[in-house]
Amino acid sequence: MTRLTKHLGWFAVAALGACALGVVALRRGEAINALWIVVAAVAIYLVAYRYYSLFIANHVMQLDPTRATPAVINNDGLDYVPTNKHILFGHHFAAIAGAGPLVGPVLAAQMGYLPGTLWLIAGVVLAGAVQDFMILFLSTRRNGRSLGDMVREEMGRVPGTIALFGCFLIMIIILAVLALIVVKALAESPWGMFTVLATIPIAMFMGVYMRYVRPGRIGEISIIGVVLLLLSIWAGGQVAASPEWAHVFTFTGVQITWMLVGYGFVAAMLPVWLLLAPRDYLSTFLKIGTIVALAIGILILAPELKMPALTQFTDGTGPVWKGALFPFLFITIACGAVSGFHSLIASGTTPKLLDNEKNARYIGYGGMLMESFVAIMAMVAASVIDPGVYFAMNSPAAVVGGDVVTVAQTITNWGFTISPETLVATAKDIGENTILARAGGAPTLAVGIAQILHQVLPGQNTMAFWYHFAILFEALFILTAVDAGTRAGRFMLQDLLGSFVPALKRTESWTANVIGTGGCVALWGYLLYQGVIDPLGGINTLWPLFGISNQMLAGIALMLATVVLIKMKRQQYVWVTILPASWLLICTVTAGFIKLFDPSPAVGFLALAKKYSTAADAGQILAPAKTVEQMQHVIFNAYTNAALTGLFLFVVLSILFYAVKVGRAAWVKKERSDKESPFQAMPEAN
Amino acid sequence: MFNDLSRLGKYLGQAARLMVGMPDYDNYVEHMQKTHPDQPVMSYEVFFRERQDARYGGKAGPKCC
Numbered sequence: 001m002t003r004l005t006k007h008l009g010w011f012a013v014a015a016l017g018a019c020a021l022g023v024v025a026l027r028r029g030e031a032i033n034a035l036w037i038v039v040a041a042v043a044i045y046l047v048a049y050r051y052y053s054l055f056i057a058n059h060v061m062q063l064d065p066t067r068a069t070p071a072v073i074n075n076d077g078l079d080y081v082p083t084n085k086h087i088l089f090g091h092h093f094a095a096i097a098g099a100g101p102l103v104g105p106v107l108a109a110q111m112g113y114l115p116g117t118l119w120l121i122a123g124v125v126l127a128g129a130v131q132d133f134m135i136l137f138l139s140t141r142r143n144g145r146s147l148g149d150m151v152r153e154e155m156g157r158v159p160g161t162i163a164l165f166g167c168f169l170i171m172i173i174i175l176a177v178l179a180l181i182v183v184k185a186l187a188e189s190p191w192g193m194f195t196v197l198a199t200i201p202i203a204m205f206m207g208v209y210m211r212y213v214r215p216g217r218i219g220e221i222s223i224i225g226v227v228l229l230l231l232s233i234w235a236g237g238q239v240a241a242s243p244e245w246a247h248v249f250t251f252t253g254v255q256i257t258w259m260l261v262g263y264g265f266v267a268a269m270l271p272v273w274l275l276l277a278p279r280d281y282l283s284t285f286l287k288i289g290t291i292v293a294l295a296i297g298i299l300i301l302a303p304e305l306k307m308p309a310l311t312q313f314t315d316g317t318g319p320v321w322k323g324a325l326f327p328f329l330f331i332t333i334a335c336g337a338v339s340g341f342h343s344l345i346a347s348g349t350t351p352k353l354l355d356n357e358k359n360a361r362y363i364g365y366g367g368m369l370m371e372s373f374v375a376i377m378a379m380v381a382a383s384v385i386d387p388g389v390y391f392a393m394n395s396p397a398a399v400v401g402g403d404v405v406t407v408a409q410t411i412t413n414w415g416f417t418i419s420p421e422t423l424v425a426t427a428k429d430i431g432e433n434t435i436l437a438r439a440g441g442a443p444t445l446a447v448g449i450a451q452i453l454h455q456v457l458p459g460q461n462t463m464a465f466w467y468h469f470a471i472l473f474e475a476l477f478i479l480t481a482v483d484a485g486t487r488a489g490r491f492m493l494q495d496l497l498g499s500f501v502p503a504l505k506r507t508e509s510w511t512a513n514v515i516g517t518g519g520c521v522a523l524w525g526y527l528l529y530q531g532v533i534d535p536l537g538g539i540n541t542l543w544p545l546f547g548i549s550n551q552m553l554a555g556i557a558l559m560l561a562t563v564v565l566i567k568m569k570r571q572q573y574v575w576v577t578i579l580p581a582s583w584l585l586i587c588t589v590t591a592g593f594i595k596l597f598d599p600s601p602a603v604g605f606l607a608l609a610k611k612y613s614t615a616a617d618a619g620q621i622l623a624p625a626k627t628v629e630q631m632q633h634v635i636f637n638a639y640t641n642a643a644l645t646g647l648f649l650f651v652v653l654s655i656l657f658y659a660v661k662v663g664r665a666a667w668v669k670k671e672r673s674d675k676e677s678p679f680q681a682m683p684e685a686n
Numbered sequence: 687m688f689n690d691l692s693r694l695g696k697y698l699g700q701a702a703r704l705m706v707g708m709p710d711y712d713n714y715v716e717h718m719q720k721t722h723p724d725q726p727v728m729s730y731e732v733f734f735r736e737r738q739d740a741r742y743g744g745k746a747g748p749k750c751c
Contacts, residue, residue: 077714083704219699
């Protein structure tokens with residue numbers, strides 16, 4: 001009886017979730033309230049956490065509270081510190097949540113809110129949270145080792161090196177795509193440009209203050225920094241309104257690209273305390289604050305979703321990105337459903353701070369559920385804006401035209417009624433000259449956030465302020481990622497090149513530094529430049545590459561987990577990781593082959609290259625290229641992207657090969673063969 | 687009640703600092719005194735710099751997308 005009553009409340013939660021999901025999935029032709037999505041997601045998360053993650057903890061991993069964790073064994077008060085689980089949850093969440101969960105759902109909204117929402121919920125419960133939890137568990141049982149080290153130890157040297165190479169590629173793609181989002185948001189926007197530029201002196205001021213004036217006072221200087229940022233948003237509005245100053249801060253996409261490349265190069269070589277660290281403080285606190293504000297705003301406002309549940313673009317003809325629902329939806333939404341990048345965090349600092357391995361469930365599984373919730377909010381924010389505005393912002397000019405009248409007409413013909421006046425008025429509301437061709441997710445999300453925040457927070461005509469606040473908050477942590485990623489990429493590159501030229505490994509040598517940083521910046525800078533000048537918008541090509549690479553990393557992490565489960569002789573539970581790993585492999589490999597070999601030039605890289613080569617040989621010039629030189633660019637870029645896709649396929653398939661090989665050998669063994677650290681008992685509490 | 691509030695404040699402060707990779711200094715000092723009484727303890731300023739370099743310099747892991 002008591003057993004039953006214990007579960008009764010959970011049945012109620014499950015029933016509530018099922019009802020809400022039913023409303024989300026089945027209601028057609030009338031607008032539904034955003035709260036239905038939120039309730040459905042939260043109820044399902046709670047039930048999954050209560051039952052599925054507990055099953056994984058008790059049966060699959062057999063977490064042992066009496067086993068000492070790396071934090072306890074190596075406690076040094078610095079890297080290894082047993083930490084209160086709620087505090088560690090905050091640390092882990094701040095490390096995993098970034099631009100990804102915010103941008104992916106916005107791009108996926110072109111198919112309607114339903115497919116993305118269902119994938120976010122199902123993906124996180126069965127794949128994403130499982131991956132984060134498993135890797136955290138594995139790393140905790142291996143003294144906090146990194147993903148690459150674990151692949152090498154459990155699967156062999158060759159797959160270990162391949163996995164590391166894969167990580168480097170992913171890093172480059174992520175940097176390029178993140179920088180592209182910034183370019184799309186700041187091009188022709190003096191207000192946005194001014195505020196983002198202002199963050200540099202603000203961060204430097206904070207850095208100097210924390211180093212020399214009042215060393216280490218993070219709290220007070222962060223508050224000062226946030227106030228200065230808000231002031232700079234206000235000042236940006238004045239700049240944009242002033243006829244003399246507006247043009248000083250107006251730049252084209254290409255100009256901003258060069259500025260970003262130069263910035264990445266310089267920032268990655270400055271001392272960390274001057275720019276990187278203080279801006280990271282700002283972006284972290286702003287990020288958490290904005291997420292909380294957005295959650296409260298959605299709850300108070302309970303907005304109606306204007307985007308339909310499904311649009312005609314589920315067939316793959318959408319303007320924002322090309323490709324059918326399968327496999328491309330599952331590539332477009334990576335973070336929030338399942339993100340391979342998290343396996344680097346879950347095998348990074350978090351396992352070194354875990355006070356007891358029974359808390360891995362709360363941190364690993366729970367932390368990822370929280371990120372999925374952020375993605376759900378991004379989906380809501382993208383769906384509360386007028387679909388006409390959504391498509392005007394996200395469609396490239398080559399598809400919908402370059403002026404408000406043609407754009408409004410094209411989009412109205414698609415069935416999303418919008419007038420040119422509305423497009424102009426929306427741009428005016430948010431303090432911009434135009435909202436056309438602002439793909440990349442960030443501006444769309446900013447409009448959604450601004451619509452929600454300006455209604456719940458006091459003040460008249462604050463829409464423009466909150467729009468630029470949202471742009472600033474995204475640009476801040478993207479710039480932090482660009483800067484930190486360039487540093488990390490530089491070390492990886494120096495390591496890789498150092499195998500051939502040992503002098504390049506010396507990280508304290510200036511020449512080696514410049515070569516490493518320059519090489520890394522050149523790689524992502526090239527991809528970024530190519531994306532910016534791409535008349536089809538760039539996001540079209542780069543985002544799928546990013547999604548494929550990120551999901552591929554998740555596939556590697558889950559394959560590692562599968563192999564280790566077999567080695568631990570827990571093969572009866574191996575479906576827990578095989579199921580999501582197979583799904584990810586099916587999606588990434590299918591998407592990879594489609595991107596390579598699809599006969600339609602809009603989708604397949606090789607078909608695109610062929611179409612342009614044939615035309616170039618015949619002396620023709622195909623739109624959107626205008627010169628022979630541009631034709632050559634298109635061809636070269638198509639081959640570059642094809643080569644990258646081929647590399648990703650090679651990485652994921654070779655890891656699969658080794659996983660099958662090692663897994664089979666371990667399966668027939670009678671005894672355990674994993675490389676877990678030996679058991680050490682938790683010291684008695686004193 | 688004020689005790690609870692100040693405890694909560696302390697927790698929030700710790701959480702915020704750890705979000706940007708700064709572990710608790712008091713805990714570090716306590717740890718050093720308890721387990722390595724013979725070794726010198728870094729001052730807060732030195733500790734702060736050491737942790738900042740450890741998080742951002744060298745081979746610190748990448749942040750998420």
